[in-house]
Amino acid sequence: MKYLFFILFTICSVSITNAQLFTKEKVQNLQTVDKARLSWGYYLGFNNLDFKFDYKDNLGDIQTERTIGFNVGLIGNLRINDHFDLRLEPGLVISQRNLNYPLANFENFEDEISDSDLLREVKSTYVYFPLLLKISTKRVNNIKPFILTGLSTAINLSSNEKNPDDNSAGEFRMKKNMQFYELGLGIDFYLDRFKFTPSIRGVFALNDEIIRDKDPNSPWTSNIESMQTRGFFINFTVQ
Template sequence: MRRKLVTIIAAITIATGCLAQRRNVIQHKPYIDLRPMHFGISVGMNLQDIEFKTDPPIVCDEDRWNAGFSVGVLADMRLSSNLNLRITPSMHFGAKHLRLLNLADLDAEGKPKSEIQDMKNTYLAVPVDLKFSSQRWNNIRPYILAGVSPMINLTNKNQEIIQLNRTDLMVEVGLGCDLYLPFFKLIPELKFCYGLGNRIDKSHVADLKDENKKMYANSIKSGHTKMIVLTFYFE
């Protein structure tokens, strides 16, 4: 019994010592989150996608992911100890690679006839998010966020088949972690964005001269944009 008691006391002592060591890590930037406003810059990458609804026998999909580049600035307002309002104006450079298939028109090998379209996009976005953070643990502080992001496409020139509207509005949710370093705060963040409305510009069909391409364009009933953004903020 005495040996068990000694073992338990020793285990508690060791665990307490380990916990104390973890809590005694040097706290970098201990007061940075107390400021009412702070600013930063961001760099990252994005993956753009679009979800189509079509009339048969035409189907359309983005057949591969093209990684794009993102850059922006950050303004963060402290609302409470765990809640912040963030505005992060950003530029997203990327592209969508679309493949349209006519399932009713097969070639000699039995494969459907297809059309390819590379849709390049440069979005100017102004996301407005609420950021809810957990309590800081040493130099780490995880968080989740949600908000809306109005966007405008700065390279919305005439496309070969499918044309998107110039503006978009996305809802976004994400998660990240504040990492407190000696000279600045680094924040990796993963965000998922989904467009709220149909972004297909149906008036574009009248401008097409190729009847085959016009057939494909007429079959597209709706398209909702999607985007995944991995961002690194520096504050």
């Protein structure tokens, strides 16, 4: 994630430097697009989510196999002034993470251990509601870098929170309602007919996400102090 932030930051810096090297100012596209009090748009993108685990005992780490997920949503933008905007970005976030458990967790497991016991496929479909503050630099010709920060809440439609079955029946359960902190950056590109914006941001869960099994000695949940989502989104926005 650090490398991705560094790459986008470098792109921002190079873009600004290149723009300032020109002796002539370019004709600015969409000169009044940022003056509207309210504006709308949509985004498509990708996500790569992980879990951060804290353990009670040192029995070995649960390895998370991450996959590429999908984001889609709408944007409502409230202009505060030339440098600050408040944004609501409701959307849908779909992801999958595969958890590979260490054998040490199953030392006291009475049944025979199979490969399926060591693997849990965690599929998540979040209805996502981020409220973000966009802090922009001064526009340089047809680009304007910015940073984003804010909080979001999400409803995990795949949580299985109310399911009476747990991991003993092959059901990995998570909490339905989640809260996240977000921090990111991006660049507005002003094209002839619309504003195109690539951005990247990290998402960090603020609350524990796991639902414990009924058995207090469960090899799947008993050693987990907390399990929190973390990862990054790459979104492409059109306004």
